[in-house]
Amino acid sequence: MSDATDIHGGGGARVSGLADLRATGPQGMIVLRGDLADPGLRTAVGAVYAAAWPGAHGVSFAPPRGLCWMSPDEMLLLGPKDAVADDLAQLTAALGDQHALAVDVSDARCAFALSGPAAREVLAKLTPADLSPQAFGPGRIRRSRLAQVPAAFWMAEDGTTIHIVVFRSVAQYAWDLLVGATDPKAPVGLRQG
Amino acid sequence: MLTLRCPVCGIDADETELSPGGEAHLTRFGPDASDDDFHDYLFTRENPRGVHFERWRHSYGCGKWFHAARCTVTLEVFGTYSAQTTEPPAGIRAVIAEKRPGWSWRGLS
Numbered sequence: 001m002s003d004a005t006d007i008h009g010g011g012g013a014r015v016s017g018l019a020d021l022r023a024t025g026p027q028g029m030i031v032l033r034g035d036l037a038d039p040g041l042r043t044a045v046g047a048v049y050a051a052a053w054p055g056a057h058g059v060s061f062a063p064p065r066g067l068c069w070m071s072p073d074e075m076l077l078l079g080p081k082d083a084v085a086d087d088l089a090q091l092t093a094a095l096g097d098q099h100a101l102a103v104d105v106s107d108a109r110c111a112f113a114l115s116g117p118a119a120r121e122v123l124a125k126l127t128p129a130d131l132s133p134q135a136f137g138p139g140r141i142r143r144s145r146l147a148q149v150p151a152a153f154w155m156a157e158d159g160t161t162i163h164i165v166v167f168r169s170v171a172q173y174a175w176d177l178l179v180g181a182t183d184p185k186a187p188v189g190l191r192q193g
Numbered sequence: 194m195l196t197l198r199c200p201v202c203g204i205d206a207d208e209t210e211l212s213p214g215g216e217a218h219l220t221r222f223g224p225d226a227s228d229d230d231f232h233d234y235l236f237t238r239e240n241p242r243g244v245h246f247e248r249w250r251h252s253y254g255c256g257k258w259f260h261a262a263r264c265t266v267t268l269e270v271f272g273t274y275s276a277q278t279t280e281p282p283a284g285i286r287a288v289i290a291e292k293r294p295g296w297s298w299r300g301l302s
Binding site for chain 2: 056057070071072074128129130142143144145150
């Protein structure tokens with residue numbers, strides 16, 4: 001079930017103001033730890049995920065799946081929640097005895113989406129990360145913080161939607177922050193490039 | 194506000210995205226060390242007015258430790274470098290020597 005306040009279960013929570021904020025609901029997530037520069041690792045991921053291999057600080061999608069670069073030794077693999085078990089089994093088989101670890105972390109994080117021309121401005125109220133179009137263009141991911149909690153966010157290919165993932169234990173806090181930041185009475189007025 | 198470039202992932206991280214780890218390049222004295230060495234390892238720290246080497250962790254980002262060379266007076270950052278070193282690399286020392294003539298650290302300059 002989804003309803004207008006549900007940020008955890010089915011998603012469905014939605015708030016419109018300076019930007020359009022919504023909880024995007026269940027998202028399959030697998031964390032892969034290993035040396036991302038290792039061609040063997042890349043081949044194993046490619047066997048399961050069709051998306052092009054993202055470079056550092058990049059995301060790459062081949063819907064419904066995608067790859068998010070998290071650090072030089074961590075990749076977040078996105079996919080449909082009900083397909084996670086199968087994806088993980090395939091990935092584990094493809095990895096074989098390589099020095100890597102893949103774990104289903106779908107329930108660890110909550111996913112939000114922030115869209116509209118002022119999305120950058122809204123998010124920039126909450127994070128020290130550089131969200132200028134030059135530093136945070138389409139296909140770029142940044143791990144930083146939203147006020148007091150860690151978060152990762154990436155700019156979708158359309159250039160107007162920012163996807164945000166935060167740990168589920170602090171999801172309500174992060175959601176409330178974002179709702180406050182989208183308040184129509186609180187524009188910053190930065191020029192959107 | 195301090196901005197350090199994480200040498201691991203290349204992000205210009207704000208001070209608030211980092212966790213401080215104290216002085217860099219300490220020598221670990223553990224079991225079988227003398228009491229004096231262990232005391233110094235635990236408690237004795239440099240507190241320079243000027244060039245200082247510190248450990249930082251990019252805790253809100255890639256999560257990795259790194260080292261930074263900066264000036265405690267002006268907050269000028271001379272550079273950041275890998276944590277897998279026992280002394281500041283030559284490139285960092287050259288930058289410091291150029292900006293702080295006469296500077297030296299543990300016999301290096």
